[in-house]
């Protein structure tokens with residue numbers, strides 16, 4: 001049986017991934033897990049847009065993806081960040097290959113709301129053949145979330161949601177969101193375990209905000225499908241002890257309940 005873990009590496013932490021993060025990946029591979037990585041890259045896209053003096057419009061707090069914004073987004077995600085992760089994995093003794101949702105038509109998407117957000121998509125279908133080819137040949141596939149429509153137009157899709165769709169398509173055992181915080185914090189304390197119901201309340205009362213909202217939504221979507229367990233973990237330190245993950249575990253029901 002193939003045991004698969006999908007990691008979503010946040011743009012918030014990609015350039016700060018610790019040596020112990022890569023050591024943990026090696027341990028998991030030695031234990032027989034297959035690893036798939038999906039990555040984001042928000043902060044670097046923003047800084048490249050400002051370096052290039054590309055004016056951006058916001059709609060309901062979200063940047064509108066015009067042609068010019070999409071061009072830069074693809075350059076940064078599929079060009080710079082994707083190759084950075086692949087080269088870091090190789091440097092740490094792990095075989096990896098970088099692809100985007102465009103390659104092998106991996107991510108088929110349609111417009112979320114063209115008028116409101118421009119070229120932003122949602123995943124309709126994951127054609128996972130290219131992932132299987134990589135995994136079956138010992139490579140970690142590293143996926144940039146740029147997707148294609150049926151008519152071949154490129155769309156930017158939130159990487160948290162792509163990770164959730166990929167985990168679902170692969171019937172992955174685990175989905176781990178790697179970010180720059182230890183997990184979900186409430187009153188300064190780390191929640192070791194939570195449920196979709198509790199998270200909806202934490203969103204409403206503002207405890208979960210900003211970039212944590214799409215992550216939590218993606219986690220809840222994954223749990224409503226086949227995935228048993230989703231975790232939010234930090235990429236800045238070791239996330240594995242005695243085969244257990246350190247962070248916030250999101251389960252349909254809390255253990256013992």
Ligand SMILES: Nc1ncnc2c1ncn2[C@@H]1O[C@H](COP(=O)(O)OP(=O)(O)OP(=O)(O)O)[C@@H](O)[C@H]1O
Nearest residue numbers: 010011012040041042179184185207208209211212
């Ligand atoms: N309750 C919470 N607990 C922890 N972090 C929270 C909470 N509410 C909001 N956050 C914010 O969510 C951030 C993580 O999401 P963010 O989108 O910034 O990173 P990412 O998804 O890892 O990166 P990217 O979006 O570039 O892929 C944290 O750095 C923190 O500021």
Ligand SMILES: [Mg+2]
Nearest residue numbers: 010040042211
């Ligand atoms: Mg994010």
